[in-house]
Amino acid sequence: MSIGEPFVQLNKASVVYRTETGEGRPVWSDVSLAIHEKEWIAVVGPNGSGKSTLAGVLLGLSPISEGTVARYEGLDNGMKGVLQLPEAQFIGDTVEDELNWIPYAQTLPEEARAAWYREVLAAVGLEISPSRSLLTLSGGQKQLFNLAVALATKPKLLVCDEATAMLDPAARMDVLAAVREAYRQGTTIVWITHRLEEASEATRVIGFGEGRVTYDGDPHLFFYGEGEVSPCEALGFDLPFVVQTVRHLREQGVALTALPLSMDELAEAISCL
Structure with a gap:
């Protein structure tokens, strides 16, 4: 999928939070980046590095202290977010209430709306009654439901902040598939x-470290690097299993023609030897 027009442009953006004593606590410093139409951007970094602040800035929940944020006309109001605290995003009391806030739902007759509810929920692997109270959902179900609502609006830009953090492996697979x-x-x-x-899954990786962008570019280069230490390792992370496997193969004299990032890609690369 080719990259399109820019949706959001950050230029030298900084974020400072005020503490109870009135002192400023810098969270971001001099962050510049652009998000373009048709990208899948993975944002990674250690805890407290500033990556979740990006979600707040993009969605207008975290004001910047310096710099600029430009949202382009082509984005309109088509931006949705799935954040770490699902309850904070609820508007209604029940599953049905929440889905009925979506404009498309309001155009459907009652019978068609019931079928649409099932379709929206099934997209993320949920099988729950539309009359169910949102407060009775588990943490994982709440997160899945928030994603279902966001996807049902068919957003132009979807911002997911740790959307799989509370989910078991099967549910994570459902989320990624959706x-x-x-x-x-x-x-x-x-x-x-x-x-x-x-x-x-990404077409681009942005790495955050101590409130700054430390890497912005190709996912393969992020994990494999060009020297002894990759950008991934420079952020303090252990390499994913697939990348470690490729390194071990290289040490044994087995050179793959590709740089796989997923298990499927690794299997394909090995089958081509």
Whole structure:
């Protein structure tokens, strides 16, 4: 999928939070980056590095202290977010209430709306009653439901901040499959995660360290690097299993023609030897 027009442009943006004593605590310093239509961007970094601040800035929840944030006309109001605290995003009391806030739902007759509810929930692997109270959902179900609501609006830009953090492996696969399909249909993805294996889906990686962008570029170069230490390792991370496997193969004299990031890519690269 080719890159399109810029959606959001940050230029020398800084964020300073005020403490109870009135002192400033810098969170971001001099962050410049652009998010373009049709990208899948994985945002990674240690805890407290500033990666979640990006979600707040993009969604207008965290004001910047210096610099500029430009949102381009082509984005309109088509930006949705899935944040770490799902309850903070609820508007209604029940599943049905929440889905009915979506404008498309309001155009559907009652019978068609019931079928649409099932379709929206099934997209993320949920099987729950539309009359169910949101407060009775588990933490993982709440996160899945927030993603279902966001995807149902068919956003132009979807910002996910640790969207799989509370999910078991099967649910994580459901989430990634749903987001992958949204990307295939043209949604731009900003995927903030501490699970490095999820970055294999991305077309671009942005690494944060101590409130600054330490890497912005190709995912393969982020993990494999060009020298002894890759940008991934420079951020203090252990390399994902797939990348470690390729390194061990190289040490044994087995040179792969590709640089795989996923298990499927690794299997294909080995089969071509």
